[in-house]
Amino acid sequence: DAGVTQSPTHLIKTRGQQVTLRCSPKSGHDTVSWYQQALGQGPQFIFQYYEEEERQRGNFPDRFSGHQFPNYSSELNVNALLLGDSALYLCASSFQGAGELFFGEGSRLTVL
Amino acid sequence: KQEVTQIPAALSVPEGENLVLNCSFTDSAIYNLQWFRQDPGKGLTSLLLIQSSQREQTSGRLNASLDKSSGRSTLYIAASQPGDSATYLCAVIGGATNKLIFGTGTLLAVQP
Numbered sequence: 001d002a003g004v005t006q007s008p009t010h011l012i013k014t015r016g017q018q019v020t021l022r023c024s025p026k027s028g029h030d031t032v033s034w035y036q037q038a039l040g041q042g043p044q045f046i047f048q049y050y051e052e053e054e055r056q057r058g059n060f061p062d063r064f065s066g067h068q069f070p071n072y073s074s075e076l077n078v079n080a081l082l083l084g085d086s087a088l089y090l091c092a093s094s095f096q097g098a099g100e101l102f103f104g105e106g107s108r109l110t111v112l
Numbered sequence: 113k114q115e116v117t118q119i120p121a122a123l124s125v126p127e128g129e130n131l132v133l134n135c136s137f138t139d140s141a142i143y144n145l146q147w148f149r150q151d152p153g154k155g156l157t158s159l160l161l162i163q164s165s166q167r168e169q170t171s172g173r174l175n176a177s178l179d180k181s182s183g184r185s186t187l188y189i190a191a192s193q194p195g196d197s198a199t200y201l202c203a204v205i206g207g208a209t210n211k212l213i214f215g216t217g218t219l220l221a222v223q224p
Contacts, residue, residue: 006155033211042116042201042214043156056211090155097210100146103156 002027004093004104012110013081021076021107025093032074033101034066035090043090049074050097078109086111114139116204118215125192126223133187133218135202140180146212147176147187148201156201160187192222 005024013019025032031050035043045058049068068074072093078085088108092101115138125131135145144163148156160169160176162185168177175188185202199219203212 004155035212040216042203042216043212045211045213048210058211088153092156092212099144100158100161101212102158103148105155108153 004091004102006089006091006104006107008107009105010108010110012112014112015081015083017081017111018077018079019081019109021078021089021091021109022073023076023091023093023104024073025091026102029093029095029102030072031094031097032068032072033092033094034074034076035092035103036060037088037090037106039087046076048097055097081111083111085109114142114204114206114213116202116213116215118200118202118218120218121216122219122221124221124223127192127194129192129222130188130190131192131220133189133200133202133220135185135187135215137183137185137204137213139206140183142180142204142206144205145176145178145185146203146205147174147185148203150199150201150217152199159200189220192220194222194224196220197222 033048034046037043047057052068063079065077088106090106091104146161147159162178173190199217201217203214
């Protein structure tokens with residue numbers, strides 16, 4: 001039973017570029033949430049996708065956008081990258097947005 | 113606005129000791145509380161989920177308690193081992209939001 005998988009594991013971008021991160025939820029899960037974790041901090045909620053729609057959004061600018069596909073996998077897109085976007089981006093999945101959340105290993109983004 | 117605090121920020125104990133990690137939250141109207149473990153540079157591993165109607169959950173050497181009225185949860189680790197060294201995060205989920213709000217974590221070091 002595959003858990004939550006994320007790709008890529010590491011990537012380096014320069015300011016102003018765009019990045020796409022990918023997530024496949026745990027088998028049987030239909031809800032995907034994205035979190036940003038800066039060094040030494042707890043994860044911060046970015047947004048949640050269920051039934052291919054953004055259901056909730058945290059306090060992040062419109063540069064952060066996402067998508068959920070019919071197979072429940074999801075993408076996180078960040079445009080016009082800033083140095084402050086450097087962080088570990090975590091994907092979590094759950095069933096119908098409730099219950100226990102399971103996280104992937106994350107994508108480490110470095111913006112130079 | 114829900115805020116989650118974890119004390120202590122860091123803890124070092126000799127192998128074999130029993131220890132308690134603390135988590136407090138400001139809004140008692142929570143749906144679930146979840147404890148996670150995070151190894152350096154890695155994703156989050158779910159340890160225990162306590163639903164709002166429950167008082168505690170146990171898994172192996174771990175026991176988590178929840179007191180909603182006082183806004184507190186504790187994670188008890190029995191007979192600590194060097195392999196328990198990691199950052200421990202607690203997170204609450206509100207009934208209306210479906211998003212996790214995290215504390216900043218407790219960095220645990222178990223000395224052999």
